[in-house]
Amino acid sequence: MADKKERTIPEKVCFWLFVYWWFYPLKWLLTPFYWLFVALPRKRREQKYWAEEHDYIVNLNSLLVHKSECAHVRTKEIDFEKKYAQLHCKFEEVQRLGYQPCNSCKPDQFKKKRK
Secondary structure, three states, X not given: OOOOOOOOHHHHHHHHHHXXXXXXXXXXXXXXXXXXXXHHHHHHHHHHHHXXXXXXXXXXXXOEEXXXXXXXXXXXXXXXXXXXEEEEEOHHHHHHXXXXXXXXXXXXXXXXXXX
């Protein structure tokens, strides 16, 4: 019977080091494509997002800003109008008023919406 020779761990490591050593210098060939097709469109989407106005809900007691779909906003409370206010503006304007972002929904971070 012919037994297949199993590669030992050092042989596998040597193989992947060789692959890394061989292809790493070619990394610069992919860099322009990364910037052209990934980084710049992402940056444009972010700039467009921050230029728009969005709906935010602010908690008047804790001075926190939430996105309109945040789970921490209790819309079914009896005194909802007393505790919360809804603003339609840019996030920078809300920050100027002294409100801090919610740690759950993170309205200060750009997130790409998945379809």
